[in-house]
Amino acid sequence: GAVVSQHPSWVICKSGTSVKIECRSLDFQATTMFWYRQFPKQSLMLMATSNEGSKATYEQGVEKDKFLINHASLTLSTLTVTSAHPEDSSFYICSATGLADTDTQYFGPGTRLTVL
Amino acid sequence: AQKVTQAQTEISVVEKEDVTLDCVYETRDTTYYLFWYKQPPSGELVFLIRRNSFDEQNEISGRYSWNFQKSTSSFNFTITASQVVDSAVYFCALSGGTDSWGKLQFGAGTQVVVTP
Numbered sequence: 001g002a003v004v005s006q007h008p009s010w011v012i013c014k015s016g017t018s019v020k021i022e023c024r025s026l027d028f029q030a031t032t033m034f035w036y037r038q039f040p041k042q043s044l045m046l047m048a049t050s051n052e053g054s055k056a057t058y059e060q061g062v063e064k065d066k067f068l069i070n071h072a073s074l075t076l077s078t079l080t081v082t083s084a085h086p087e088d089s090s091f092y093i094c095s096a097t098g099l100a101d102t103d104t105q106y107f108g109p110g111t112r113l114t115v116l
Numbered sequence: 117a118q119k120v121t122q123a124q125t126e127i128s129v130v131e132k133e134d135v136t137l138d139c140v141y142e143t144r145d146t147t148y149y150l151f152w153y154k155q156p157p158s159g160e161l162v163f164l165i166r167r168n169s170f171d172e173q174n175e176i177s178g179r180y181s182w183n184f185q186k187s188t189s190s191f192n193f194t195i196t197a198s199q200v201v202d203s204a205v206y207f208c209a210l211s212g213g214t215d216s217w218g219k220l221q222f223g224a225g226t227q228v229v230v231t232p
Contacts, residue, residue, distance in 0.1 A: 102218065
């Protein structure tokens with residue numbers, strides 16, 4: 001139980017293009033989803049928290065116009081990196097908490113984004 | 117403010133040795149959760165354990181054991197008889213507090229390298 005998937009697992013794009021990453025809870029309803037960014041050899045940095053049907057809450061320093069988050073249903077959240085640049089290259093990981101367990105985050109496998 | 121410190125950057129052991137990962141946390145909250153996650157080379161974070169602040173009982177799960185001591189604000193993790201498959205980065209995390217409930221504050225992580 002508590003399986004979270006992400007798609008794509010990796011993506012390479014040109015500078016200036018937009019990239020959408022999907023995060024799905026496969027066997028539970030996710031009331032809250034979180035998006036993290038992780039640089040090599042570093043810890044996870046929380047970017048934003050999203051609740052189904054509401055606007056995402058962004059952490060300080062994260063540009064909400066650049067990292068668009070949509071949590072349209074209880075099983076899907078998307079992160080769109082708009083006008084991506086090489087400095088946006090990173091490992092993006094989502095997590096989710098469910099109705100049955102609102103205190104434990106279950107993580108997706110991550111998406112490696114490379115912007116050329 | 118909450119803080120999690122994992123002072124050990126990397127630990128190298130030979131298979132079958134025991135390894136203990138230290139985690140020290142800081143919080144002003146009386147109610148909080150502590151977590152351990154494993155991140156193998158594939159990148160996906162695997163949930164290992166959650167402990168709430170009112171439950172100081174130590175826990176054992178197979179070769180894994182955890183020692184929670186509120187008096188020293190520590191939540192240490194021991195792998196007994198390590199195996200090569202235990203090679204990963206292990207993160208300790210903390211959540212709690214009215215303003216940040218559900219959000220995880222991660223430590224820097226400890227890389228465990230188990231050699232045959």
